[in-house]
Amino acid sequence: MRSDSAAWRRAQNAFVTNYDYEMRTKDKHTKQDAIQSYIDDPSDANRRTLNALGIKDRQVKEAQIQQEH
Numbered sequence: 001m002r003s004d005s006a007a008w009r010r011a012q013n014a015f016v017t018n019y020d021y022e023m024r025t026k027d028k029h030t031k032q033d034a035i036q037s038y039i040d041d042p043s044d045a046n047r048r049t050l051n052a053l054g055i056k057d058r059q060v061k062e063a064q065i066q067q068e069h
Contacts, residue, residue: 030053031053032063034046034049034050034053034055035050035055035060035063036063037049038050038060039060039063039064039067
């Protein structure tokens with residue numbers, strides 16, 4: 001019984017770790033898309049999206065510099 005319980009916990013931990021990784025990756029892509037949208041069109045709506053996602057001006061400037069090179 002113990003090995004079944006330990007195996008279940010390992011499987012659950014692996015699932016949680018994988019889910020966490022996927023969510024962080026999705027969040028990163030969402031933020032990158034929002035930054036790119038703002039660079040392409042610095043509208044009030046895109047600024048509000050940046051603010052809602054917690055993206056700082058510094059991050060936008062860094063992305064602009066990277067695109068220039």
